[in-house]
Amino acid sequence: MRKLLSGIAFLSLLITGCSNSYQKDASRLDLIKERGELICGVSGKIPGFSFLGIDGEYKGLDVDICKSFAAGILGDSKKIQYRPLTAAERFTAIKTGEIDILSRNTTFTLSRDSSGGNGLSFAPVVFYDGQGLMVKKESNISNIEDLQNKSICVGSGTTTEQNINDVFESKSLPYTPIKYQDLNQVIAGYLQGRCSAMTSDRSQLAAARSGFKNPEEHIILKNILSKEPLSPASDGTDNKLADAVRWIIFTLINAEEEGITKENIDEKVKLAKKNPQLKSLRRFLGVDGGLGEKIGLRNDFAINVIKATGNYGEIYERNLGENSNVPIPRELNQLFKNGGLHFSPPFN
């Protein structure tokens, strides 16, 4: 009994020692500026989204989003520290302040966004995804019903795990989930034949398949199991940082809507400065209106963001476009005016 008590006492010492004190009022945004560097949490393991390239640099859509944050907040897209995180680590990393912003294929859900849940604050969606299932062509599985009583490889600690269960339970189909902590293990388990199918977001399935020896031997089933809007996230108690993050993403989308690209940004700035009648362009690029100040950034933050990464369409083309290594059709990720879901509220 005495041992148990002393053990408990020591454990509580360990637990209490984990947290660090920090002032509630100070916004993370000021801390980032003071530090001169943005700490961005990424996956580091998903081609097309965040992946360590052969040159040792992180690449992908999620990484470019980090770069646009750094460009918008600090004026320099290179001042970033990347922290590769597992699905299970990511929320704790934000809440403890280990990272400033999470840009890691994270699905925007009520429990994650709420103060009674994970307590995060989500930025606008940067990629509209849906959960899917990948099977081997030779297995002749063509729909969810064919997976009855089969094993399915799934990543633990993700919404994926819950969705697959919801779908199978609603159809009263028994199945065996084989859960791994890491996407690479899910892929290994599937390829080695432990499971008849693997499930993940369809973008991740496509990304994984692009790395297989014979990608044509695997098919992604047509069934879409869930909505997976992927968004960057920051601490839910920090409104100032959340505002800045939200509007940097809208900057990317608005730039595409307005046809402003990495190439023509200088021209557009000149144009805006010369023509006082182009009101909305002038406000967007910070020539007048002082919009940047309102969200704790420089008034011309949009110029820095577009110069660093280009608009949303350019980011998409670079990482997931037809000529990239992980081609994923744009579909839902088109601008609203082209039949997709991306839309920016007005910069007023």
Next chain:
Amino acid sequence: MKSYKTIFFQIIIILLFILLFGFLINNLIINLIRTDLGFNFSWLLKPASFALAEHALPYSPSDSYAWALFIGLLNSLKVIFISLFLSTILGTIIGLSRTGNNILLKIISSSYITIIRQTPLLLQLMFWYFVGFLGIKNNFIYFSNLIKINNQGIEFFGLSLTSEFSALIIGLSVFTSAFIGEVIRGGIISVPKGQWESYRSLGLTEKNGLIKVIIPQALPAIVPGLTNQYLNLAKNSTLAIAIGYSDIYAINDTIINQTGRAIECFIILLLTFLILNLFITNFMETINKLVHKKKIYIN
């Protein structure tokens, strides 16, 4: 005079300890308030809504988080106690082979220990699982239909074990047995040379001499080392998460992600392992006392 000094220092140390403890608890509370979390265990009764591949008792996703954790605990205990048993048997064989006179056995056992002890357990688990089990593909191995091994697991005498469970048991048992082998060798070496000579001069066979004379005297040196290995084994079992086995740690991981209750979940996990390991320690201490009594009796 001297005793006053010691009492004075002790009081100061206690005061410092209380101060440190108070500071840390204060720190925790402030942080919990800052992150709007606060302590709360009511989520334990909410439905878990995730399925589990392995459960010793009936389980469905509509059962509570608490029940899911309990199933995880049972899964962990199953692995820990089976590996504990297997690694002890395997370790004893290895330890005896290293101290025996058979040169071939000596070479085999010492290379076994060398390889197993110098590589990380995580790597070995991955090896047994991804290369060992999943590498079998669809080639079944039959031994007159009693044992069947494929990438879905092992089946023998109608009992089927999943490949995750089997790989974890094999990995943990093999890893721990190498250390147990060394503990047993150390214990046997600690018995004075004269004891061997004396049982031989009494005309006892090698087997009887080892069992009746050497091992009883070696046990007092073996048991404490064995306790350490058993405790390590229990803790190492949490690496199950790497190869997809649903132990208490893996289930905790999922729950943290769904509920965001990291601190409560870790407290549950820490207490579980603390109690489990205290149980193992006490059990081994009892054995230790028995062994010491017996030694006196032999001498």
